[in-house]
Amino acid sequence: MKYWLVKSEPDEFSIDALKRVGVEPWSGVRNYQARNYLRQMKVDDGVLFYHSSCAEPGVVGVAKVATAAFPDPTQFDLRSDYHDPKSSPEEPRWFAVDVTFVRKLKRVVALDELRDLADALGDFALIRRGNRLSVLPVTAAQWKTILALE
C-alpha cells in the first residue's frame, strides 16, 4: 500500500466538500509527473488532503483511493476548462482516480509545521523548493510523522 498527497484549493473543493459528496473524481490534473503518480495509485492507497492557495495552507484530512486510474473524461469535453484537443479516447493523455473521504484531521497540520519537521520528514516533494505538483508521493514514514502532529 502506498501513500499520496493531493492539493486542492479550498475555494474550489475543500475537505468539507469531499466529506459532503463522499467520493469525488480527481480530474483536471494536467501535469505529466502528477499524471504518472495518478496512474500508480491503487485502490485503498492512503491520501493526505492538502489545502493550497488559502489563508492556512496545510494537511486537513485523510482520504483513500477508490478506483484505479481511468481516462479523465474532462479532457474530451469541449466545454470543460480541462479540454485537451490533443487527446483522444483512443489515446488518452490524462487520467483521474476516484477519491473517498475518510476523515478530517482534528486540526490543520500547517505547511510551516511540516517545514519545521524537514529533518524528520526527509526528502519530501511538498516542502521542496519551488514545489508545484498537485499530486505527490508520501512515504509510510512521512505519513506517520505527519499524522502524529495532529
Place this chain on the structure above:
DNA sequence: GCCAACGTTGGC
C-alpha cells in the same frame, strides 16, 4: 534540440 517567451502554481 536549443532557448526565449509565456503561462501557471502557490506561498506570502
Place this chain on the structure above:
DNA sequence: GCCAACGTTGGC
C-alpha cells in the same frame, strides 16, 4: 497583488 519557480510551447 506580487513574484519566484518551473513546465510548456513554438520558432529557428
